[in-house]
Amino acid sequence: MxxxxxxxxxxxxxxxxxxxxxxxxxxxxxxxxxxxxxxxxxxxxxxxxxxxxxxxxxxxxxxxxxxxxxxxxxxxxxxxxxxxxxxxxxxxxxxxxxxxxxxxxxxxxxxxxxxxxxxxxRVRSVDLGRVGERWFGTILASGFDSRVNDRANRMRWARGRLRYDLALLAELGTLRPVPFRISLDGGPEQDVEATLIAVGNGASYGGGMRMCGGAELDDGQFDITVVGPCSRTTLLRVFPRVYKGTHLDHPVVTVHRAATVRLSAPGVTGYADGEPLGALPLTAETVPGAVGVLV
CATH class of the missing domain: 3.40.50.10330 (Probable inorganic polyphosphate/atp-NAD kinase; domain 1)
Structure with missing residues (x-):
């Protein structure tokens, strides 16, 4: 011991x-x-x-x-x-x-x-995500959500869920689809117009937003949530459902599962565990059982 x-x-x-x-x-x-x-x-x-x-x-x-x-x-x-x-x-x-x-x-x-x-x-073995030499435990954010994360990090008041909610409202003025290219498990790259793409090792980020609500920490795969192009009205209508993960059945949302994912998009910074990883393109891979957590 x-x-x-x-x-x-x-x-x-x-x-x-x-x-x-x-x-x-x-x-x-x-x-x-x-x-x-x-x-x-x-x-x-x-x-x-x-x-x-x-x-x-x-x-x-x-x-x-x-x-x-x-x-x-x-x-x-x-x-x-x-x-x-x-x-x-x-x-x-x-x-x-x-x-x-x-x-x-x-x-x-x-x-x-x-x-x-x-x-x-009593140690639980859980997966981690890895981008290059950088490990992450929760979600890799890219697109609108990474801009929200960046703004939330700059805010010096409010905390928890309120901080992210306020940052999201402030970023609505910049809402626009992003031309992503995505490749899953080494497959061919696909062009995808999306508001955001979230790569989930865990289910939530931003103080309980279950963007990748089906993600499990020990299944050896990411849950990849793609939110397609949507209006501000649609985003505001769907957003409250993120805290329960019920947004995943909305027509504008698709979910993929893969052990590796490569994302590229112009002018987009990837964030993971609330911290910047760097500009896309980035390749994330799941490493099963990478850390033992005391629970």
Whole structure:
């Protein structure tokens, strides 16, 4: 059993809730008999470098304190290793935690689950997506949703679902179909006009939007949701259904399943786990059982 825990902290997550949550999480883990070491960087690159060095001996579990961005950063260090990952979700979206059934905005409860899971060696093996050397756990967004994500990241007020809802409304003025080219599992490229294409390892992003509502974390495939060209009126009418995943039966929506997907489109940036991956074209592949999560 792992006795050491690396507490990977984002002090700015959720407008400071990351720093506030680190105390209760550390207390709960220490009370359970674990040695806790904090890992905090001055920026993302520094934090990841420190985490990789701290985890290099392989005898510690990693617990990410923050939102999906912090979980995504931790994945870069623990993916395909024997180091298990715990999550104390206190960020804006927290969709990875939701996907594995972990508490949100309750650091003590989340830390107790981590402690119990370590003691009982209760680790769930889940898939990850990979684009080049970059791993992701939730959804790769491209098109209208990536622009919404970008705007939400720039907002300094509101949080969670409200932040993404407001960002979506603000981006409606730019709504237009994007000329994508898409290839699934190495097949021929197809030209597709779409409002957005979302590649789901998990089911949700943006604080509970189930854009890829049928996605499973352990089936070895992505769920790829294609929202075709639609008017602002149609988008506003369908959008509330995204939180339950019932938008998937709308005529403008199609869903594909594949282990690899290549997307290209002019002027589109891909986002995953709430962070920019880079400009399309991008190729994403599913890596089955890439990380063990403490649940």
């Amino acid at each position: 792992h006795r050491d825990i690396l507490l990977f902290v984002n002090p700015t997550a959720g407008r400071g809730r990351g720093a506030q949550a680190a105390g209760p999480a550390e207390e709960a883990l220490s009370s359970a008999g674990f040695t806790v070491r904090k890992v905090v960087g001055v920026d993302a690159d520094d934090a990841l470098d420190k985490l990789r060095r701290a985890a290099a001996d392989g005898d510690a579990a990693v617990v990410a304190v923050g939102g999906d961005g912090m979980v995504g950063l931790a994945l870069q260090a623990v993916a395909t290793t024997s180091t298990p990952l715990g999550v104390v979700a206190v960020g804006t979206g927290n969709d990875f935690a939701r996907s594995v059934g972990l508490p949100v905005d309750d650091p003590s409860a989340a830390a107790r689950i981590v402690a119990d899971a370590l003691k009982e060696e």
